[in-house]
Amino acid sequence: MEAYIFDWLNLLLRWLHVITAIAWIGSSFYFVWLDNSLTRPDDPALLGKGVGGELWAVHGGGFYNPQKYLLAPKTLPQNLHWFFWESYSTWLSGFALFSVLYLFNAGTFLVDKHVLDMTATTAVLAALANLIAGWLVYDAICRVFGDKPGGDRVVGVLVTLYVVAAVWVACHVFSGRAAFLMTGASLATVMSANVLFWIIPGQRKMVASMRAGQSPDPIHGKRGKQRSVHNTYFTLPVIFAMLSNHYSMTYSAGNNWLVLLLIMLAGVLIRQFFVLRHKGVYNWWYPGIAVGLLLAVIVWMSPLMQARPVVVAASSSSSSSSSSSEGGAFAQVQQVIQARCIQCHAAKPTLMPVPGKGILLDSKDGVLQHAQQIYQQAVVQKAMPLGNMTNITDDERALLGKWFEAGAKGE
Numbered sequence: 001m002e003a004y005i006f007d008w009l010n011l012l013l014r015w016l017h018v019i020t021a022i023a024w025i026g027s028s029f030y031f032v033w034l035d036n037s038l039t040r041p042d043d044p045a046l047l048g049k050g051v052g053g054e055l056w057a058v059h060g061g062g063f064y065n066p067q068k069y070l071l072a073p074k075t076l077p078q079n080l081h082w083f084f085w086e087s088y089s090t091w092l093s094g095f096a097l098f099s100v101l102y103l104f105n106a107g108t109f110l111v112d113k114h115v116l117d118m119t120a121t122t123a124v125l126a127a128l129a130n131l132i133a134g135w136l137v138y139d140a141i142c143r144v145f146g147d148k149p150g151g152d153r154v155v156g157v158l159v160t161l162y163v164v165a166a167v168w169v170a171c172h173v174f175s176g177r178a179a180f181l182m183t184g185a186s187l188a189t190v191m192s193a194n195v196l197f198w199i200i201p202g203q204r205k206m207v208a209s210m211r212a213g214q215s216p217d218p219i220h221g222k223r224g225k226q227r228s229v230h231n232t233y234f235t236l237p238v239i240f241a242m243l244s245n246h247y248s249m250t251y252s253a254g255n256n257w258l259v260l261l262l263i264m265l266a267g268v269l270i271r272q273f274f275v276l277r278h279k280g281v282y283n284w285w286y287p288g289i290a291v292g293l294l295l296a297v298i299v300w301m302s303p304l305m306q307a308r309p310v311v312v313a314a315s316s317s318s319s320s321s322s323s324s325s326e327g328g329a330f331a332q333v334q335q336v337i338q339a340r341c342i343q344c345h346a347a348k349p350t351l352m353p354v355p356g357k358g359i360l361l362d363s364k365d366g367v368l369q370h371a372q373q374i375y376q377q378a379v380v381q382k383a384m385p386l387g388n389m390t391n392i393t394d395d396e397r398a399l400l401g402k403w404f405e406a407g408a409k410g411e
């Protein structure tokens with residue numbers, strides 16, 4: 001019953017999280033696009049009012065004409081629209097989902113004792129510390145260097161170095177799956193905290209001084225812009241990190257930290273292409289390099305490249321050990337599955353409240369039916385057993401591999 005309720009919580013929170021994230025990233029994309037697509041108005045009346053750029057658009061049967069003021073407009077209307085709930089609700093729903101999925105099941109999902117042997121409590125504390133530390137380090141970099149001349153570039157380099165270090169650490173502390181997700185959560189926390197602690201307060205100060213008839217201090221606009229530019233480049237990497245937990249070929253490799261960095265870099269380059277494109281600049285190098293990086297990762301992670309050690313192990317183990325029949329007899333396969341998988345893949349699993357993905361391997365039929373997936377998850381990607389909680393050996397993986405490659409027979 002508890003597992004059933006958790007599944008519903010999972011579903012409802014995920015649904016909410018995706019919707020709020022669409023609203024947030026959608027409006028963020030829209031404003032980046034708008035800002036970069038503005039043209040100088042021809043109308044002298046508009047120029048006289050202080051409008052520096054405008055845009056004409058048709059959408060949903062109506063014509064729209066947003067205008068951006070170079071400095072502040074002379075008067076501010078009472079009804080001024082703010083954008084922050086999109087961001088806050090994305091963070092809140094995301095954190096709730098992370099708690100339900102990962103923090104409540106820390107022993108299963110956060111910990112991989114082959115990466116680092118720690119208790120579930122340590123893992124939860126480390127996960128929370130990771131979120132907070134990410135923000136503190138990033139914010140310190142921006143505070144110290146952000147306002148200096150040429151600061152944008154220095155901050156950009158330092159933030160990049162920080163992300164590289166953070167990814168490396170996460171992948172050496174948490175299970176691959178959790179490390180990827182938490183990198184996304186950590187960057188998304190930075191994005192939301194930028195809105196909460198800098199962008200919105202800066203805007204409030206600007207509006208307050210304008211309402212008081214003073215001219216606003218441009219530093220608030222400058223700082224807000226800097227943070228908002230970072231958010232723009234974080235979006236694609238964050239969305240990949242959020243989706244990655246469905247794709248174990250990305251996070252289960254030995255050098256998974258490098259895989260994550262390369263894919264995130266591809267995301268940044270693709271975003272850069274679109275940022276420039278809004279200004280009418282088509283620099284195809286950016287997506288070209290991004291596609292090259294993705295192709296390199298695809299080839300690097302392919303079963304051909306990754307499974308080679310397993311195949312070698314298979315032939316050496318069969319010659320050294322006394323494995324009798326060709327390709328590993330089904331009885332041996334079932335022994336491995338009984339020893340390493342059914343703790344989580346039986347009708348009443350012992351290590352999990354419900355069988356993982358509903359896959360049952362406690363019968364002959366179940367094993368035969370899922371042969372392809374077993375091969376994929378346990379041999380090629382080594383994503384299963386989850387966090388290798390049941391200590392499967394390379395020889396056992398090789399045995400499953402030989403069995404599958406010999407036709408996955410049931411005898």
Ligand code: HEC
Nearest residue numbers: 340341344351356357359373374377378384385386389390
């Ligand atoms: C500690 C628990 C645990 C153990 C042990 C375990 N699994 Fe899993 N398995 C899971 C969970 C949880 C999921 C669902 C993961 C998800 O939702 O992405 C899963 C999913 C799967 C899937 C479906 C993956 C997909 O995305 O389609 C396969 C296949 C699988 N496991 C095979 C195995 C095999 C084979 C073994 C033994 C070698 C094994 N598992 C051992 C927990 C476990």
